[in-house]
Amino acid sequence: MRNIVYWKLLLFALSLLPAVALVWMALQNQLGANPVEKLIHETGEWGLRFLLLTLAITPLRKKFSWNVLLKFRRMLGLFAFFYAFTHFAIYLSLEHFFDWQEILKDIAKRPYVTVGFVGIVILTVLAITSFNGIRRRLGKRWVVLHRSVYVAASCAVFHYLWLVKADILEPVIYAVIWLVLLAVRRQAKPTQQQSTLQARSQQV
Amino acid sequence: MLIKVKNPADVTENDVTDAQLFAQRRSFIRASGQIALGTALGTLFTPSIVDARGQPLKAKKNTRFNTSETLSSYQDVTSYNNFYEFGTAKEDPAINARHFKAQPWTVKVDGAVNKPGNYAFEDIINLNQLEERIYRFRCVEAWSMVVPWVGVSLASFINQFQPSSKAKYVEFTTLYDPKRMPGQNRAVLNWPYVEGLRMDEAMHPLSMMVVGLYGEVLPNQNGAPLRLMVPWKYGFKNIKSIVRIRFSEHQPKNTWQIAGPKEYGFYANVNPQVDHPRWSQKRERRLGEFLKRETLMFNGYADEVASLYQGMDLRKNF
Numbered sequence: 001m002r003n004i005v006y007w008k009l010l011l012f013a014l015s016l017l018p019a020v021a022l023v024w025m026a027l028q029n030q031l032g033a034n035p036v037e038k039l040i041h042e043t044g045e046w047g048l049r050f051l052l053l054t055l056a057i058t059p060l061r062k063k064f065s066w067n068v069l070l071k072f073r074r075m076l077g078l079f080a081f082f083y084a085f086t087h088f089a090i091y092l093s094l095e096h097f098f099d100w101q102e103i104l105k106d107i108a109k110r111p112y113v114t115v116g117f118v119g120i121v122i123l124t125v126l127a128i129t130s131f132n133g134i135r136r137r138l139g140k141r142w143v144v145l146h147r148s149v150y151v152a153a154s155c156a157v158f159h160y161l162w163l164v165k166a167d168i169l170e171p172v173i174y175a176v177i178w179l180v181l182l183a184v185r186r187q188a189k190p191t192q193q194q195s196t197l198q199a200r201s202q203q204v
Numbered sequence: 205m206l207i208k209v210k211n212p213a214d215v216t217e218n219d220v221t222d223a224q225l226f227a228q229r230r231s232f233i234r235a236s237g238q239i240a241l242g243t244a245l246g247t248l249f250t251p252s253i254v255d256a257r258g259q260p261l262k263a264k265k266n267t268r269f270n271t272s273e274t275l276s277s278y279q280d281v282t283s284y285n286n287f288y289e290f291g292t293a294k295e296d297p298a299i300n301a302r303h304f305k306a307q308p309w310t311v312k313v314d315g316a317v318n319k320p321g322n323y324a325f326e327d328i329i330n331l332n333q334l335e336e337r338i339y340r341f342r343c344v345e346a347w348s349m350v351v352p353w354v355g356v357s358l359a360s361f362i363n364q365f366q367p368s369s370k371a372k373y374v375e376f377t378t379l380y381d382p383k384r385m386p387g388q389n390r391a392v393l394n395w396p397y398v399e400g401l402r403m404d405e406a407m408h409p410l411s412m413m414v415v416g417l418y419g420e421v422l423p424n425q426n427g428a429p430l431r432l433m434v435p436w437k438y439g440f441k442n443i444k445s446i447v448r449i450r451f452s453e454h455q456p457k458n459t460w461q462i463a464g465p466k467e468y469g470f471y472a473n474v475n476p477q478v479d480h481p482r483w484s485q486k487r488e489r490r491l492g493e494f495l496k497r498e499t500l501m502f503n504g505y506a507d508e509v510a511s512l513y514q515g516m517d518l519r520k521n522f
Contacts (some may be wrong), residue, residue: 032295033284033491034347097495102484110482163482166463167292167347167392 004071011072015079018046019086036094040087047084048156051123052177054080055153059184074130077149081127084156088120112162119155122148150185153178218337258421263334263354269331269410269435270338271507274314276349279479280491282423286343287444288392289378289385290425291492298426301388306428306445315450317374320364325429328364329356336419337412342474342503344438353433354416361413362449367403371451375400376432379447395457399443400456400470402512411436415470436502436509438472469522473513474503 022042025031031038054076061069096103108118126146129135135142157178160171263376284423287297290304309325342348362374378398382388388395405411412433415422422428427444434441440460460468467481476486476499487496502509513521 034294034489035492036489037347094494095496102486106377106484112482166288167390169390 008072008075011075015050015075018042019083036090037048040090040095043083043087043090045089047080047082048153048160048174049148050083051077051081051153052174052181055149055178055181055185059181063161078127078130081123084120084123085127087148088116112159115155115162116159119152122152122155126152134138136155153181215295243511257275258423260420261334261354261416263336263416263419265337266337268337269505271340271350271504273340273350274492275338275352276491278418281349281351281417282425284491285425286345286439287387287425287427289387289395289397291387291444296387298423301424301428304384304424304428305420306424309429309447311430311446312448313365313450314448315452316368316370318368319464326376328361329413329430334415339412339433339437341375341433341437341442342488342499343486344468344472344480346441346483346485346499347491348497348499349491352418352490353412353414354419354422354435355414357409358411358413359409359435362406363446363447365451367451368412369413370453372398372403372453373451373455374403374406375450375452375456376412376443376446377448377450378443379445383496385445394462397443398456399441399458401432401441402455403451404512405509407444408509408512412506417472421428427449436474438474440468442471471513471518471521471522473501473502473509473518475518475522477501478519491522 022031022039026035039195054073057073057076059067061067092098092103096106106113108114118200126149129138129145138145157171158176161168161175164171215305243269283298284294285297286292286294287301290297290300291323307437311320311323311328312323313323333356335356336352336354338350338352340348341351367374376399378397379385380388401411414431414433415429417423417426422431427442428444431444432442432446441458455470458468458470458472461470474485480484485499489496490498500506
């Protein structure tokens with residue numbers, strides 16, 4: 001796959017589409033009666049979707065021996081961070097108007113906010129350490145650190161599950177997908193060949 | 205028996221003109237719509253949600269409790285609300301309630317009451333006695349709006365059934381008909397939806413039985429044909445599409461209390477000092493506004509209703 005750059009560009013454009021759509025809708029006044037709520041829900045949900053998509057890369061790669069998928073993982077992960085952080089930024093600004101006292105109380109007091117915040121912190125650290133240079137410098141520790149993406153995903157799933165009032169259908173669907181990904185992960189103990197692959201991929 | 209109590213803020217006939225003009229404007233709009241419809245004869249004419257406007261209602265303006273705050277737009281009021289019987293997303297009711305038929309409508313009245321029975325809508329709502337009141341509406345989810353409701357005072361509505369001295373509470377029930385209310389096909393809540401008030405709350409002059417908004421028959425998504433409006437309480441108390449009214453000695457269990465007893469109480473009075481366990485109730489977002497505003501005690505109706513709860517621990521009785 002020599003034209004990987006084009007594929008990456010395509011994926012980049014596709015991944016940006018939800019954000020573009022939201023901005024366009026905001027400009028056109030198409031976000032409904034409560035635009036801020038709409039924005040915060042949409043960005044949060046897209047963050048969760050990209051997070052689960054990122055986690056799906058490794059099992060898919062192993063299942064179909066489609067190693068090229070790995071080349072898209074970081075971009076997907078960064079988009080998960082992008083949407084989740086936008087979600088968080090809207091929470092800080094349009095929801096709480098940077099009333100830090102109120103925000104800290106909210107994070108400390110309300111479990112769904114607490115787990116959401118933990119998830120954001122993890123994703124931020126992972127995004128910062130996603131560059132090749134840092135990755136090389138961290139060596140083996142990088143792999144361990146980046147396994148915490150599973151913690152971030154569980155935070156996101158519970159964040160959603162705990163915030164809904166009565167209709168838990170949608171968060172449960174995401175929770176099931178998350179559990180399946182987790183089960184697949186546990187099942188697939190890395191073989192010698194895969195470990196070599198992983199080691200090789202780190203040099204890419 | 206209907207007892208007409210004249211209060212100092214009762215409007216005179218002079219005040220009616222506005223409403224009539226309003227109605228005329230409505231019928232003009234409707235007439236134009238019919239002409240447009242005629243032109244588009246034979247084509248698939250599906251009016252958008254915004255255009256699905258009801259019949260005009262004649263209503264005197266009762267300004268006694270009016271707020272001078274800006275009205276929320278008709279579009280916002282009729283396209284963004286919770287009515288789980290038609291779906292759990294805010295946009296669902298406007299879409300899924302489009303084909304709901306709210307007439308004919310029967311209300312069963314029973315319990316501690318001298319005139320129990322099954323009443324037709326027309327027999328218990330006098331369309332010549334309607335009044336319009338502009339109230340703040342505060343949802344437990346911390347958004348709010350200002351709506352010109354049309355209806356009658358709940359006290360006068362209830363009095364026609366002559367509740368007995370045993371009536372300490374009044375319980376309301378929403379229609380249960382999953383064929384007409386598709387949201388009821390899923391057990392999101394314990395159907396049918398039930399709400400209740402203490403008798404003195406129900407008889408308070410602020411409490412209303414609503415049959416319309418913005419000078420028109422209540423749109424389906426807003427609870428046609430009959431809904432409650434108790435403006436100092438969180439929105440979920442204002443039960444919609446009521447088919448049963450029961451008077452009793454015992455405090456009824458309302459649906460949201462059953463769904464989450466730690467989060468939703470019987471009283472559900474708007475109170476910025478008592479947070480929902482999962483979010484703050486200090487501020488609210490008024491539909492159409494960018495910044496949040498402070499939530500007022502009893503939704504700004506403290507002067508009128510605070511005395512109802514004297515000596516009660518509002519933290520316990522949330």
